[in-house]
Amino acid sequence: MHSLYYGSLLWPSAGGEPARYPPLSGDAERCDVLIVGGGLTGTLTAHALLAAGLSVCLIEADRIGRGSSAASTGLLQYSNDIMLTDLLSQLGEDRAVYFYRACKDAVERLCHLAELLPEDIAFKRRSSLYYASVPADVPKLRKEYETLRAHGFSVDWRDEADIRADFPFRKPAALITNGDGEMNPYRMAVRLAEQAGVQGMRIYERTALQSVKGSKGDLSCHTTGGIIKTAAVVYAVGYRPEMAGSDRIAVKLGRTSVIATRIVPSLADWHQRWLLWETARPYLYARTTQDGRIVIGGLDEDIRHPVRSKDELAPYAAGLLEQARQLFPGLHLEAEFAWNAAFGESKDQLPWIGEDPDRPGRYLALGYGGNGAVYSMLASMVLLDAVQGRANPLDGIVGLGNRRTGPLK
Ligand SMILES: Cc1cc2nc3c(=O)[nH]c(=O)nc-3n(C[C@H](O)[C@H](O)[C@H](O)COP(=O)(O)OP(=O)(O)OC[C@H]3O[C@@H](n4cnc5c(N)ncnc54)[C@H](O)[C@@H]3O)c2cc1C
Secondary structure, three states, rough: OOOOEOOOOOOOOOOOOOOOOOOOOOEEEEEEEEEOOOOHHHHHHHHHHHHOOOEEEEOOOOOOOOOHHHHHEEEEEOOOOOOOOHHHHHOOHHHHHHHHHHHHHHHHHHHHHHOOOOOOHHEEEEEEEEEEEOHHHHHHHHHHHHHHOOOOOEEEEEEEHHHHOOOOOOOEEHHHEEEEOOOOOHHHHHHHHHHHHHOOOOOOOOOOEEEEEEEEEEEEEEEEEEEEEEEEEEEEEOHHHHHHHHOOOOOOEEEEEEEEEOOOOOOOOOOOHHHEEEEEOOEEEEEEEOOOOOOEEEEEEOOOOOOOOOHHHHHHHHHHHHHHHOOOOOOOHHHHHEEEEEEEEEOOOOOOOEOOOOOEEEEEEEEHHHHHHHHHHHHHHHHHHHHHOOOOOOOOHHHOOOOOOOOOO
């Protein structure tokens, strides 16, 4: 049983068997940066560091992409769990808008990168329909629409009749964000690792980091297979924050559930196959796949470990199937895959990305939140600057030092 999820996952089931990498046996050659964790965050960061000419080594305790990236639903959205309107109060206008623009830019970069990767990552550009779950949420959503629009984001508004014209369900109103996307997150990590391998990155699977000794520029990383000497370590360890060894991060771990239906003969009822989510917290999130399935997730709970048996998973799968049937009553839906997975959020709803001020040379890349994949891309950009000694305007927002508010300098 995997400690990050339980059940049958959709993404690894599609496509051929990915490349395997050997475990480390004996000490390895020195590198500029050691990346710990071969999920989306680790592989995207590897991609950025290699492109800058750094020598990179990556270790993965299990198999590439088999952590939370394999359990993700693969929605690529710049609009965050925390609305821009709320982030304005939390961070001040400059920082909040800068952060949202950085997320939009990260989605754009993911889209460009995805378009260059093999087709099995099933990338597609999509808009998102963010609907008000209840009439009382409409004013808040309308304000978000106006705030996004005022800051130049491409958004549209739909009232109840507009939604009814496009979908079989009734919702009081919705905000449409344009420029989002979808993909198979597992295949993306696998393909990025393959590409990085071709570019000379050394990859060791079934090799876990145990401890790091030494000082910045001269670190000795003790792993289950031997020692790796490096100038810097990136902890891209996903929802295993204890592996990153920093006291500075405040994380709330819970769990979420997902089903993928059998292939549906026609999804004509699903307007432009938009990504769907809602204002309720916790929220439902739904999308389609290229082969014509519906993937729907939600029913989040504040329980740290995933369910442990078929019997425990069954009510969540049934609940999600019921939700999908309510949204699309004309479709004959049956669940083919169902899983329950660990999920992490930071207390301020922002990722943790940057050098640990208490342990120079150690960099964290923890993209906690519903936009985890977008945060993975942000991590790759911020950490490229960080390991090369450059400041990034996001440092004071996502970094591990004091997270700041007010105008950006
Ligand atoms: C059900 C679900 C749905 C989601 N849906 C979305 C979505 O629609 N859109 C979105 O943007 N995000 C979504 N997310 C979040 C997104 O999946 C994650 O943010 C992202 O996959 C995290 O990637 P990662 O590389 O940081 O973590 P992981 O993929 O978990 O990779 C971390 C890796 O580190 C390895 N590791 C840990 N410790 C060590 C060690 N000591 N030594 C070596 N290796 C180690 C693990 O084995 C693991 O493979 C979802 C998450 C879940 C669970």
